[in-house]
Amino acid sequence: MQEQKGQRGQLEELRAWLRLTLEPGIGSVTAKNLLMQFGFPQTIFETKFSQLMPVVGEKIAYQLREPCSEEINTQIDKTLEWLNQDNHHILTLADTLYPKALLDTYDPPLLLYVDGNLSAFQKPAIAVVGTRHPTLNGAQNARAFGKYLASQGWCIVSGLAKGIDASAHEGALLANVDCPTIAVMGTGINRLYPAENKAIALGIRHRGALISEFPLDTPANAFRFPMRNRIVAGLSRGVLVVEAARKSGSLITAKMAGDLGKEIFAIPGSIHSPLSRGCHALIRQGAKLVETAQDILEELGYAVTANAPEPDKPSVDPEIPEKFKPVLEAMGFEAISIEELTEYLSLSIEELSLLLTEMQLQSIVVKQVDGKYQRVFHNGEN
The missing domain is CATH 1.10.10.10 (Winged helix-like DNA-binding domain superfamily/Winged helix DNA-binding domain)
Structure with a gap:
């Protein structure tokens, strides 16, 4: 009986966390202010109007004192059904399994939806990001760096976008190790975007982890991708930019990581290529120029157990006529x-x-x- 009461209490606590993220008009800043003032979400919804109003204003205070709306209850029920499936998890800020790296960022998500293996958060992580329209060399570099770093015990973090992100995830999966990669999604965890990366996403969910801070069924919208990028930067000990134009979301991710005191790495390219200009700009600003994935590990002070092949020396020399x-x-x-x-x-x-x-x-x-x-x-x- 005591165990059943404990389970009911945990369920009610989770419902309160979910409601806090689903209530309209309550963003991340407001929610965190409420948590700082009143503690857990359950306490917030039990707090008197007179105590809530100085923190959130009259309108939101009334809203929080009202019973949970039918629409939000329906969404919570759907989320709990999703949670009951194998390898589905929800981690709140109060959860001991919540990634510690995110707690050190300026805006950690209130909760994370995870589809996959929670052990992925225990590995040191490197973000690999870049353009959605890479050159052949760029895609090959992202795949090769991802494979080598994963084989050396690192988890590759990226955003599951087409182009460099997809190639980095793919390379990590090719390393054939446990928990090789984490994909941070800019949609609800049950909404795959883009659809062309379905096979990669399935590989990640079986051997790594798909994660999102957004409620189920959240569609792909441009304004959500910078929000996703802050999680990519926050989870990682450094960010590698493979190819990027001067104005690129990848450079935003790099700046976010730099603001957190993390190392930024960039692969140089041709001075004639527009996709090299973002990397060259980062290098001028102090990012570390890298030619092989081994350069990254050496810069971070980690042991190298196997040398990375040289980029201009193919390990297989085909018989060219x-x-x-x-x-x-x-x-x-x-x-x-x-x-x-x-x-x-x-x-x-x-x-x-x-x-x-x-x-x-x-x-x-x-x-x-x-x-x-x-x-x-x-x-x-x-």
Whole structure:
């Protein structure tokens, strides 16, 4: 009987936490002020109007003294049904399992919805972020850095967006270790966005963790992504920016991490690439330039148990036909247009087009959406 009473008490406490996050007009700042003044959410809803009003004003004070609305009760019931499924968790600020790294941030979420393994929060974490429209090299770098860092015992934190985020998560999953990655979602935990990352999300929920601070069914809206980014920054001991334009959400994440005193890392790129300019700006501002994932661990003072492969030395050297080698030498490591290639080679555009088509068919180069060509590195490591 005592155990049943304890379970009922825990359930009522959780319902109060959920109600506090669902009440309209009560944002994170107001909710935290209430918690500081009155303690747990249950106490807030039992506090007299006269005590509430000086803290939140007349309108919200009346609202808090009213019985919970039918709409909010329905949402709470749905949330508790979600919670009853395997590997579903809700962590409140008062929970001993709440990530300690977030408690040190200026605005920790009141609660976190977690789909996956809570052990992921016990690992040291590195955030890997960047553009949603990376170059081939950028995506390969994110995947390779994610794989190596996960294999060294780190948890890769990112935002499950397409592009660099997805590649970093994917690389971490390829490391084939426990709890390799955490995806911080900008939607409700039951709303996958973008849909194209479904396979990656399923891998994360089985071997890592999907997390969100937003109520179930919360849709994807632009203003929520900076909120998500502060959690990415807060969970991590450092942030690696792989590719980013000058105006990029990734730079916001890096700034948030920097304001928290965390290390910022950036991979340099071509001075001609718009997606290198954000990284170069960070480096000018003091971010650490990195060429391999090993550089990150050494900078943070962690032991390296296996060297990271050099970025310009593929571990698998495919047998490239001789006729393709001059094209690859002219191409270098960056994307290049066919017109630019003709300036380096004694070939007509027609002859070069035939060669590039053959090279595409043999997966030696790829043609990007902007029409430029880029060589493929088959090692997939950095």
